Amino acid sequence: MRRVHALLPALLVLAACGNAPKADYIVLEQAHAGPLQFSVLAEGELRAVTATPLLVPGQQWTPRQLAWMLPDGSHVTRGEVVARFSATQSVQDLAQARIDLERNLLARAGKQDDLAGKRGQLGVDLIQVDGQLAIAQRYAHATTAAIARNDILDAVQDAAYLGVRRQILRWREQQSSARGKAELAVLDAQHDTYATVAKQKKDDLDALELRAPHDGVLVLERNWSDELPHVGSSMWAGFSFASLPDLDALEVQLAVPQIEAQGVAVGEAVELHPWGRPQQQVTARLSWIAAAAQPRDRDSPVKYLLMKARVPADAARRYGWTPGQRFVGKILLLQTPHGMSVPNLALGGDDGAAVRVLSEGNEVVRKLRLGVRGATRTQVLDGLHEGDRILLDAGSHGAGA
Known part of the structure; x- marks a missing residue:
């Protein structure tokens, strides 16, 4: 309380007397x-002075909607649920991630069948070439007493042609195997990505309850517009929702x-x-x-x-x-x-x-x-x-x- 002495009534101006001051x-x-x-x-x-922050649960920047909460100033015990949230976007993201996983598995199975077919065809071609090459090589070294000279020359030419063809088929087999492994690796990487997203979204949906880490009094945090959270509020995971203050400080x-x-x-x-x-x-x-x-x-x-x-x-x-x-x-x-x-x-x-x-x-x-x-x-x-x-x-x- 400020101590203010009362001014003299109407700022008393001393009257004209023997020791009166000037009028001003x-x-x-x-x-x-x-x-x-x-x-x-x-x-x-x-x-x-010190308080334990309570953050909106879930992956950082995941949208949340407040579905239920305890009133501001409530006394809570350790492990007690103080708020529940909903995450419609996370439900949709999880469903999409599971669809992507199924599509990836189907694509990988189709790719494996395609590679198996190509390897089988190349195997058949190689067997045929090897058989023909064996016959051609046998007659290419035969004597003139056994067959005609023209037949021997044709056999030599067939052996050279079949040898080159055999090399080409081996190269195609190697290229098909390497390309197939690369394509399967891409599909496996996509699978890992979809699986990670699905796990994150599932974990996100499993983290819709906020529990008190210790006993205390719930103090809700005001947002940038100085408003307290209320049911239906849109929030972001990782943001401050409330705190449990140290009541001894x-x-x-x-x-x-x-x-x-x-x-x-x-x-x-x-x-x-x-x-x-x-x-x-x-x-x-x-x-x-x-x-x-x-x-x-x-x-x-x-x-x-x-x-x-x-x-x-x-x-x-x-x-x-x-x-x-x-x-x-x-x-x-x-x-x-x-x-x-x-x-x-x-x-x-x-x-x-x-x-x-x-x-x-x-x-x-x-x-x-x-x-x-x-x-x-x-x-x-x-x-x-x-x-x-x-x-x-x-x-x-x-x-x-």
Whole structure:
């Protein structure tokens, strides 16, 4: 809570009397020592410092549709099903992969029959050539006493022709065998590919349930449009669906308007409680402050500075706090039972550490030693006296102070 002293009614302008100030002097307030508390109000959300991510099951980038899930914030036990998905595309892909496998098997069987037929024909041709060649070779070396000379010359020519033909048939046999092996290898590679796809799609369809890896509280993840998953949502396998936070390590992330975050530092005390439950208040300390402020709404130019404060584990267990709860935080910049402060708009001078006060009807500049600076007021450690009337000159405030 910011400590703001009430301005004098209607910004009291001192009346014309023996020690009255000039008419253009405005008295802001009269200095008074008392309890001081500078604070900044902030809002935030309870989060887990560490959490186990729960990813949409299945092969990466496989389309999924959420069919059922437990509500956000549900307590789950190890092995419990937290969500079920459907995968129509994977069903179709598996059916197509099985059809491709059957076609591949038929094509391979046909190719083997074709190769067997070719090898059989070549075998018959080789047998015929070998028989003819044997006869031709026998008569090619016969004497003239046995057969006529012309018959011997014909036999020699037949033997040469049949020898060449035999070599050609052997070459064709070798080429047919090599080409057949290559064609079968291509079909086998296609079979392996179809089998792999079929196995992936089957495994994909076997992974339509998401189970909790350990006990915890289910915290659903918001998507890019800040929406929680719901039944019927289209999702992708491998993407984050929810998380199981470590309930012994919780922190509140607060958002403070940049203009009110002046002077806030790591280590400052902060009083935290859930929305609507001030009786569950605990005190923590800021453990992290963002380096720069950022806008939170594209339609608003207001920037906020993010801050984090660890929550005592015993308090979280005692009150049953769970991640996702909205919290209110009061950052305590200063809390002392006795002290003085001045409005920030009364400060001037080259170093911003001087005020103008009225003393016996005259304006006096006082150099102050300042302490903690809040959004609207600053602590005064020295230089201000009880009862001093602090001025604001609307026309020349800060000039020459």
